[in-house]
Structures are given as structure tokens and as C-alpha cells.
Amino acid sequence: MDWTRAKVLVTGGAGFLGSNLCHALAERGAKVTALDGFLFGGGANPANLDGCQVELVRADIREGDLRPLCEGVDVIFNLAAQTSHMGGQRDPLADIAVNAVAQVRLIQAAREAAPHAVVVHASTRQFYGRPIRLPVDETHPVAPPDANGVSKFAGEQYWMIEHRTAGRPVVSLRLTNCYGPRLRIRDARQTFLGIWIRCVLEGRPFEVWGGSQLRDMAYVDDVTQAFLRAASTPACHGNVYNLGGSPPASLLEIAELTVREAGGGAHFTTREFPQDRAAIDIGSYHADDSAFRAATGWAPEVSLQEGIARSLDWYRTRLAAYL
Numbered sequence: 001m002d003w004t005r006a007k008v009l010v011t012g013g014a015g016f017l018g019s020n021l022c023h024a025l026a027e028r029g030a031k032v033t034a035l036d037g038f039l040f041g042g043g044a045n046p047a048n049l050d051g052c053q054v055e056l057v058r059a060d061i062r063e064g065d066l067r068p069l070c071e072g073v074d075v076i077f078n079l080a081a082q083t084s085h086m087g088g089q090r091d092p093l094a095d096i097a098v099n100a101v102a103q104v105r106l107i108q109a110a111r112e113a114a115p116h117a118v119v120v121h122a123s124t125r126q127f128y129g130r131p132i133r134l135p136v137d138e139t140h141p142v143a144p145p146d147a148n149g150v151s152k153f154a155g156e157q158y159w160m161i162e163h164r165t166a167g168r169p170v171v172s173l174r175l176t177n178c179y180g181p182r183l184r185i186r187d188a189r190q191t192f193l194g195i196w197i198r199c200v201l202e203g204r205p206f207e208v209w210g211g212s213q214l215r216d217m218a219y220v221d222d223v224t225q226a227f228l229r230a231a232s233t234p235a236c237h238g239n240v241y242n243l244g245g246s247p248p249a250s251l252l253e254i255a256e257l258t259v260r261e262a263g264g265g266a267h268f269t270t271r272e273f274p275q276d277r278a279a280i281d282i283g284s285y286h287a288d289d290s291a292f293r294a295a296t297g298w299a300p301e302v303s304l305q306e307g308i309a310r311s312l313d314w315y316r317t318r319l320a321a322y323l
């Protein structure tokens with residue numbers, strides 16, 4: 001794909017993954033519109049787009065007129081979502097409204113205004129639920145452990161139906177836990193590593209819940225590369241793919257790495273999973289993403305140690321903007 005000629009819409013463009021994608025696209029010369037409703041409790045942060053040559057449109061995909069935003073775009077990176085698992089449990093109707101109903105609104109708007117645009121949809125490993133085998137490939141049964149998993153699965157499937165019935169080129173990437181610069185670190189709403197980073201930079205201990213669970217953490221630059229490759233590889237259009245990251249590590253190993261990279265007295269405590277979280281916990285997860293690697297040639301390039309070091313360095317000078 002010649003990004004210098006591309007007109008691109010990034011929904012959720014002020015959030016963690018969306019803003020990193022906006023930076024990468026703008027650097028490649030694409031004409032980018034970042035659409036974001038700055039939902040309370042999500043990862044949106046105006047600082048995420050600092051220094052980025054994009055047009056930011058503050059609008060809500062549940063109610064805004066989406067057609068003008070889709071007009072003439074070549075690619076839609078679709079990342080807007082209600083991402084909180086506890087939030088989805090507390091208010092499943094609000095969760096469905098964004099992750100499923102508003103997806104249908106966007107599909108209809110895109111059908112009218114950008115019928116040929118490629119869509120890369122940000123999906124999630126969450127709806128596989130507690131894995132019955134590891135690593136998890138795309139044939140693993142779907143068994144959402146929570147309302148958010150149900151709504152994200154529905155949203156993905158509406159997009160795949162659009163591929164099958166209208167012929168739109170759609171790729172859905174089922175992401176594992178992602179981390180890196182522009183992650184929400186104020187609290188634990190966006191990946192446990194966010195609050196860990198905040199705590200170590202503030203000189204406070206952080207908490208590890210459980211500790212033996214495995215995760216294949218994906219560094220954001222690798223995730224961004226995967227989105228770009230997904231858009232520009234016609235062979236993968238029409239498919240859903242798992243996207244993993246670094247080799248699986250336990251939460252305790254990730255915590256120890258974080259402490260080591262932070263240096264100077266950083267430490268953590270361990271505790272049992274809180275009752276309300278334990279009910280929706282998925283245990284260990286790591287992806288078999290060999291299908292995506294084979295289709296696109298993508299492979300993660302940033303090791304867990306390097307990614308944690310880079311993340312800590314990035315936040316050291318920007319902490320105030322993220323608290």
C-alpha cells in the first residue's frame with residue numbers, strides 16, 4: 001500500500017492503539033482522520049496525538065453522522081470500543097451500544113460512503129474465554145467469559161458478514177494484551193501493566209493478582225506494524241487472525257522484569273484475585289498466530305524486556321500527562 005496516497009479513518013484514534021497507529025500513518029504521509037468520542041474510563045488522551053499530523057474529530061460512533069467521515073477513505077482502522085471488562089459487566093447495554101450496535105451504524109455508513117475501503121477491525125482474544133488448550137488458534141471454541149466478550153464477538157461478526165455479503169475487504173485481528181507508550185496508566189482499567197508502570201515510576205509497590213497466569217504481551221509498535229500489514233495484504237482480507245506478541249511469560253516473570261528494568265528499589269506484592277475479577281478471569285493465554293505470520297510475513301520484533309524498558313523510559317518524562 002502506498003500510504004502517501006492513502007486517505008485513512010482511524011476510529012478510537014485518540015486511544016492507546018489508535019493513536020500509535022495515527023502516528024505511524026502520519027509519518028508515512030497518509031491523510032488521517034482520527035475519530036474519537038473520548039469515552040470516560042477508556043484510553044483516550046489528547047496527549048496521545050501530540051505532534052501528530054492528523055485531523056482529530058471528536059464524535060461518538062453511537063450517534064454522530066458517520067458518512068462524511070467515511071467519504072472517500074481507502075482504509076478504515078476500526079479501534080473504537082468499550083474495552084473495560086468490569087464496565088461491560090456493570091452496564092452491558094452501554095457495552096453493546098458501542099461494540100455491537102454502533103458497529104452496524106459504521107458498517108452502514110461505510111457501505112454508502114466508502115464501499116471499497118479496506119477495514120482492519122480490532123478484535124480480541126477475550127471471547128475465547130478460559131482456553132481449553134494452549135496456544136490458542138482461530139479454531140478454538142468461542143466462549144465469552146463476560147459481557148464485553150459477547151459484544152466484541154458480535155461486532156467482529158457483523159464486519160465479517162459485511163465481507164461475505166457485500167464483498168468488502170475486512171480483516172479482524174484478535175489481539176492479545178498490548179502495552180507500550182500511550183497506554184492508560186492512571187489505573188488498572190487498561191492492562192495490569194499500566195498501573196504497574198505508574199506505581200514503579202512513583203516509587204510505590206504494585207500488586208500482582210495471582211501470578212502464574214501466562215501472557216504473550218504484544219508491544220505496541222509490533223501491533224501497529226500488524227495493522228499496517230493487514231491492510232496492505234489482500235491475501236488476508238476476509239479472515240480473522242489471532243495476534244500474539246512475545247513468548248509467554250507468567251505475571252510473576254513480567255513483574256520481576258518490570259522491577260529489574262525500573263531499577264532502584266521498585267517492588268511488588270502478590271495477592272489472590274479479587275472475587276469479582278476471579279469470576280471473569282481467563283487464566284493463562286497465549287496465541288497461535290502462525291496463520292497471520294504466514295499470510296503477511298509479520299513477526300514481533302520487540303522483546304518483552306526491551307518493550308518494558310522502552311515503556312518506562314517513555315513515561316518517565318510524560319508522567320503528569322497520563323495521571
Ligand SMILES: NC(=O)c1ccc[n+]([C@@H]2O[C@H](COP(=O)([O-])OP(=O)(O)OC[C@H]3O[C@@H](n4cnc5c(N)ncnc54)[C@H](O)[C@@H]3O)[C@@H](O)[C@H]2O)c1
Pocket residue numbers: 011012013014015016017018035036037038039042043044045059060061062078079080081082083098102122123124125152174175176177178179190191
Ligand atoms: N489494548 C489491548 O490490550 C487490547 C486487547 C484486545 C483488543 N483490543 C481492542 O483494540 C481496540 C483499541 O483498544 P485500546 O487498548 O487502544 O483501547 P482505548 O480505550 O485506548 O481505545 C479505544 C478508543 O475508542 C474510543 N471510543 C470508545 N467508544 C467510542 C464511541 N462510542 N465513539 C467514538 N470513540 C469511542 C475511546 O474514547 C478510546 O479512545 C479496541 O477495539 C479493543 O477492544 C485491545
